[in-house]
Amino acid sequence: MLNINPELGPILLGEPKYLVYEITESVDDLYKNWLVDGLFTHEFEKIVSEKRKREYLAVRLAMRSLLGKDILICYDADGKPFLEDNSYQISISHSGKWIAVIADLTHRVGIDIECPTDKIKNIYTRFLSKTEQDELSNGNNILQLQLAWSAKEALYKIIGKQAVDFANQLRIFPFEVKSQGEIQAQHIETESLYTLFYIQSAEYTLVYCRA
Numbered sequence: 744m745l746n747i748n749p750e751l752g753p754i755l756l757g758e759p760k761y762l763v764y765e766i767t768e769s770v771d772d773l774y775k776n777w778l779v780d781g782l783f784t785h786e787f788e789k790i791v792s793e794k795r796k797r798e799y800l801a802v803r804l805a806m807r808s809l810l811g812k813d814i815l816i817c818y819d820a821d822g823k824p825f826l827e828d829n830s831y832q833i834s835i836s837h838s839g840k841w842i843a844v845i846a847d848l849t850h851r852v853g854i855d856i857e858c859p860t861d862k863i864k865n866i867y868t869r870f871l872s873k874t875e876q877d878e879l880s881n882g883n884n885i886l887q888l889q890l891a892w893s894a895k896e897a898l899y900k901i902i903g904k905q906a907v908d909f910a911n912q913l914r915i916f917p918f919e920v921k922s923q924g925e926i927q928a929q930h931i932e933t934e935s936l937y938t939l940f941y942i943q944s945a946e947y948t949l950v951y952c953r954a
Contacts, residue, residue, distance in 0.1 A: 759845055759846065759847035759850070759852050759951070759953045760809060760845070760846055760847075761809075761843060761844065761845035761846075761854060761949075761951055762805050762808055762809045762843070762844050762845075763841060763842070763843050763856065763947075763949065764801050764804065764805040764808075764841070764842040764843075764844075765840055765841060765842075766797055766798075766801045766840045766841070766842060767840070768797075770793055770796045770797055770800065773796075773797060773800035773801060773804065774787075774800060776800075776804060777800050777803055777804050777807075787799060787800070798837050798842065801837070801842045802816070802835055802837065802842055802844065803816065805842050805843075805844045806833070806835075806844050806846075809844055809845075809846055810830075810831065810846060814826045814827055814828055814830065815827035816833075816835075821903060821904065823900070823903070830848075831846040831847060831848055832846065832847045832848075832849070832850060832851050832852050833845065833846045833847075833852065834852045834853045834854045834897075834900050834901075834951075835854070836854050836855045836856045836896070837856065838856050838857045838858045838947065839858040839947075841856050841858065841946070841947050842856075843855070843856035843949060843951075845951050847953055850953045850954060851901045851953070851954050852900075852901065852951065852952065852953050852954075853896075853897035853898060853899070853900035853901040853951065853952050853954075854897055854900070854949070854950070854951040854952075855892075855893040855894075855896035855897045855900070855949070855950050855951075856893070856947050856948070856949045857889060857892065857893050857896075857947060857948045858946070858947055859885075859889065859945075859946075859947070859948070860889075861885065863885060863888045863889055863892060864882055864885060864888065867882050867888045867891075867892075868882075868910075869909070869910065870891070870892060870895055870909035870910055871888075871891060871909075871910055871915070872910045872911065872914070874914075875891070875910075875914065875915055878916075878917045879891060879915070879917065884920060886920045886943060886948075887918075887920050889943070889948045890918075890920065890926065890941055890943065890948055890950060891915050891926075893941070893948050893949070893950035894915055894926045894928055894939045894941070894950045894952075895909045895913045895915065895928075896950070897939060897950045897951055897952045898913055898928060898930070898937060898939070898952060899913070901937075901952060901954050902930055905930070905932060905933070906930060911931070912930065912931050912932060913928060913929070913930060913931065914928060914929040914930075914931055915927075915928050916928065916929070920943070921943075922942070922943055922944070923940075923941060923942045923943070924940075924941060925938055925939065925940055925941070926938075926939040926940075926941060926950070927939075935954075937952055937954055938952070939951065939952040940952070
């Protein structure tokens, strides 16, 4: 099943577009929908895990739906995805049965999707500084913690290795938890500011950014 945010419309200059894909199909059904004249089959055949096969196929079906065509997805030395023809900047995320992809013609993008989990309360001190912990409910608001984590994941996908230390290199400013909204953040080393957009549902937390 495909779930598209209709407010974003087509990919235009200065306007990213994202898509959320719920994996409900089997590997065989996904493969039948994806296969185009043997495109990329050699790469797919190397995958052993059924879970990884489903994710691999779902990502490519989602990207096809987003862009309206099949383009080879490559990965650089740091594992960051890019399109073979460099026609768009892209980012990819998956969690549980959910896949999220985003594309933009001109700007770097980052996206993160996460399924709800109480485990976030056990690790939030690893990715939030003491200041952030004090400002973000001291770990008492799980929804806020999930959004903060996803925001930093999305930023890391844009900034890269200079943001690998989430607690000390990325700063999330205080925000209210809503079903959808914005989060302001900063890359501490460069003092660059970012605005991230989020949607939070019972099924997942989604955060994306264009920089």
